[in-house]
Amino acid sequence: MILLFLETDAEGVTEISLETVAFARSLSAAGGGIAIRAAVIGQLPDGVREELGAHGVNEVFHVSGDAFDSYAGAAWAAALQELRERTGSVVVAAAGSPRGNEVIAHLAARLDVPMAANVISFAGLAPFVVTRQVVGGAALEEMRLDVRPALFTVAGHAWTAERAPEPVATAWQEVTPEVAPADLVARVVAVGAKEEDRSDALKSARVVVGAGRGAGGPDGFDAVIELARLLGGALGVSRVVTSLGWRPHHEQVGQTGSRIAPELYIPCGISGAIQHWAGCASSKTILAINTDPEAPMVTKADYAVIGDMHEVVPAVVEELHRRRG
Amino acid sequence: MTETPGAGLQVLVCIKRVPDSSSQILLTEDAQAVDGRHVGFTVSPHEECAVELAIRLADATGGRVTVLTVGPPEAVDQLRNALALGCGAAVHVEADPARLGPADVAREIAAVVQEHQQAGTSYDLVLLGNDAADSGDFQVGIRLAYALGRPVVNGTSTLEVADGVLTAHVDGPAGAETYSVPLPAVATVLEGGVEPRYPTIKGRMAAKKVAVEQRAPVTEPQGPRRVRLLLPPPSPSTVEVLGEGSAAASAVVDLFEKLGVGR
Ligand SMILES: Cc1cc2nc3c(=O)[nH]c(=O)nc-3n(C[C@H](O)[C@H](O)[C@H](O)COP(=O)(O)OP(=O)(O)OC[C@H]3O[C@@H](n4cnc5c(N)ncnc54)[C@H](O)[C@@H]3O)c2cc1C
Numbered sequence: 001m002i003l004l005f006l007e008t009d010a011e012g013v014t015e016i017s018l019e020t021v022a023f024a025r026s027l028s029a030a031g032g033g034i035a036i037r038a039a040v041i042g043q044l045p046d047g048v049r050e051e052l053g054a055h056g057v058n059e060v061f062h063v064s065g066d067a068f069d070s071y072a073g074a075a076w077a078a079a080l081q082e083l084r085e086r087t088g089s090v091v092v093a094a095a096g097s098p099r100g101n102e103v104i105a106h107l108a109a110r111l112d113v114p115m116a117a118n119v120i121s122f123a124g125l126a127p128f129v130v131t132r133q134v135v136g137g138a139a140l141e142e143m144r145l146d147v148r149p150a151l152f153t154v155a156g157h158a159w160t161a162e163r164a165p166e167p168v169a170t171a172w173q174e175v176t177p178e179v180a181p182a183d184l185v186a187r188v189v190a191v192g193a194k195e196e197d198r199s200d201a202l203k204s205a206r207v208v209v210g211a212g213r214g215a216g217g218p219d220g221f222d223a224v225i226e227l228a229r230l231l232g233g234a235l236g237v238s239r240v241v242t243s244l245g246w247r248p249h250h251e252q253v254g255q256t257g258s259r260i261a262p263e264l265y266i267p268c269g270i271s272g273a274i275q276h277w278a279g280c281a282s283s284k285t286i287l288a289i290n291t292d293p294e295a296p297m298v299t300k301a302d303y304a305v306i307g308d309m310h311e312v313v314p315a316v317v318e319e320l321h322r323r324r325g
Numbered sequence: 326m327t328e329t330p331g332a333g334l335q336v337l338v339c340i341k342r343v344p345d346s347s348s349q350i351l352l353t354e355d356a357q358a359v360d361g362r363h364v365g366f367t368v369s370p371h372e373e374c375a376v377e378l379a380i381r382l383a384d385a386t387g388g389r390v391t392v393l394t395v396g397p398p399e400a401v402d403q404l405r406n407a408l409a410l411g412c413g414a415a416v417h418v419e420a421d422p423a424r425l426g427p428a429d430v431a432r433e434i435a436a437v438v439q440e441h442q443q444a445g446t447s448y449d450l451v452l453l454g455n456d457a458a459d460s461g462d463f464q465v466g467i468r469l470a471y472a473l474g475r476p477v478v479n480g481t482s483t484l485e486v487a488d489g490v491l492t493a494h495v496d497g498p499a500g501a502e503t504y505s506v507p508l509p510a511v512a513t514v515l516e517g518g519v520e521p522r523y524p525t526i527k528g529r530m531a532a533k534k535v536a537v538e539q540r541a542p543v544t545e546p547q548g549p550r551r552v553r554l555l556l557p558p559p560s561p562s563t564v565e566v567l568g569e570g571s572a573a574a575s576a577v578v579d580l581f582e583k584l585g586v587g588r
């Protein structure tokens with residue numbers, strides 16, 4: 001039995017959680033059609049049951065009650081712990097998102113069992129061996145998870161959030177687990193306006209224009225910002241840029257910044273260090289602009305322009321204006 | 326609460342020595358670890374920010390920061406760097422990190438916290454990074470909190486302490502979240518809320534004089550359950566160079582049109 005913790009937002013189940021369901025389906029198939037159960041917690045948007053049916057989830061537990069009105073990692077893990085016992089699940093997994101990693105780590109600590117973060121595939125079922133991302137995805141680790149329950153999270157972008165070939169009729173249960181006061185001590189007491197999550201625009205942008213040390217200084221960003229504006233995109237930067245204080249951290253792309261997956265990423269004056277690559281590897285197409293034809297960003301890109309970004313980017317902006325009249 | 330009742334905050338901050346690979350990763354011969362011998366070593370930016378937050382909290386209250394690492398003998402370099410920034414004491418649990426799993430590390434840190442408490446130093450707050458830069462287990466801080474029976478806030482980037490209460494801010498999925506938890510507590514830190522300071526020469530000199538507390542692990546490690554590390558196969562470069570300098574502008578805009586972006 002597989003038990004998933006799935007996250008929802010105002011639109012439905014999050015993309016990365018649906019990717020996790022896709023992974024669970026492949027695990028289920030490899031195990032001969034193991035049932036997939038899922039826990040969803042707190043207030044839900046409409047249509048979650050139908051959506052999860054379309055993605056092949058057999059049974060959903062909707063956890064609610066006063067204790068679950070706001071997020072508390074320990075309480076959410078306590079609910080998952082109870083559901084695991086009730087269902088006898090041998091696998092408990094979630095998305096490799098901040099919440100997913102946090103809730104599964106709580107569960108791992110409570111059960112005193114191992115946890116594998118950011119799994120991309122399984123290398124074997126008996127014994128259960130998973131392959132997971134380490135060093136921000138620049139290397140992989142095969143890890144033995146031959147302990148029950150096996151706890152792990154599924155790395156973002158490793159699977160596609162495809163629907164199941166056949167929808168299933170999803171059973172639905174409302175549950176209100178007991179929560180010990182100690183599990184509510186660290187709890188979200190206030191949530192500020194959504195606008196404050198300033199990296200959102202970057203994470204969901206269809207086009208990202210990137211800028212690194214090659215920008216030369218805090219005044220070197222006008223042209224890249226203008227290009228991003230003309231393409232309806234967002235600005236993303238390297239860590240050198242944020243640690244020199246040229247741009248704010250919420251614009252940083254990489255292992256310790258945002259992970260982006262745009263249709264087109266245009267890194268300008270960025271060398272392509274593995275930690276930067278960790279954040280942009282899921283871009284569909286990369287067009288690098290760099291003075292160095294040997295820079296890793298250039299050799300890994302789909303397209304490149306070799307040259308000074310302070311000449312190339314303004315010229316591209318001008319050409320866009322010219323063609324648009 | 327601390328050595329002298331009413332004195333400032335006692336903060337423990339945990340850092341991990343990791344390879345500073347930037348362009349290419351190499352593995353050790355046994356494929357159990359990333360080989361850092363040719364690239365040098367560093368700590369995660371998350372932990373740099375944890376150190377910065379710890380120093381600010383201790384300075385504001387007249388308290389003290391103790392920096393801890395579980396690592397090889399050379400990890401003393403990372404402790405000295407943290408001392409140079411303003412940490413007041415350092416603890417080195419000497420062990421090969423490739424042989425430890427995250428549960429082992431949490432257990433070792435918990436043992437130090439508990440022993441120091443018996444010796445008269447209670448840490449009001451333990452700060453860690455959200456995830457280690459190499460193994461990326463995303464769990465040591467949470468396991469530590471359970472081992473100590475303390476509340477934990479995960480993924481905070483700014484925090485304050487007043488009247489024995491930690492207020493921590495997290496960039497959550499639905500907006501800026503606030504936690505408010507009583508001390509003693511554990512928090513894991515994400516880069517971005519503060520800019521880590523640089524060491525001063527005076528700081529570097531002072532750091533040399535601090536005696537690092539050397540310890541041996543207290544438990545036999547369960548290990549990381551690692552079969553092996555692998556590197557993704559190198560993909561041959563298929564880059565198409567559109568041109569050089571501003572002369573390439575027209576080819577670039579052609580590409581935008583082909584990809585259907587920006588309309
Ligand atoms: C644990 C850890 C986590 C990290 N996390 C991140 C992260 O999240 N994000 C991140 O970005 N980095 C991260 N880093 C840092 C990373 O290793 C690199 O140091 C950083 O990405 C380099 O930034 P850069 O490419 O802007 O600078 P550089 O590496 O200095 O490269 C500058 C590039 O610009 C080119 N250039 C120079 N002038 C021009 C010009 N006028 N026109 C065009 N091109 C020009 C150069 O040829 C070069 O390729 C992390 C490091 C560690 C150890």
Ligand SMILES: Nc1ncnc2c1ncn2[C@@H]1O[C@H](COP(=O)(O)O)[C@@H](O)[C@H]1O
Pocket residue numbers: 339340341342369371372393394395396422427430452453454455456457458460461462463464465466
């Ligand atoms: N060997 C270690 N020594 C000290 N602190 C560590 C060690 N390993 C991990 N940590 C701390 O735990 C955090 C999370 O690590 P992890 O759970 O392994 O991703 C790191 O950012 C460090 O602050």
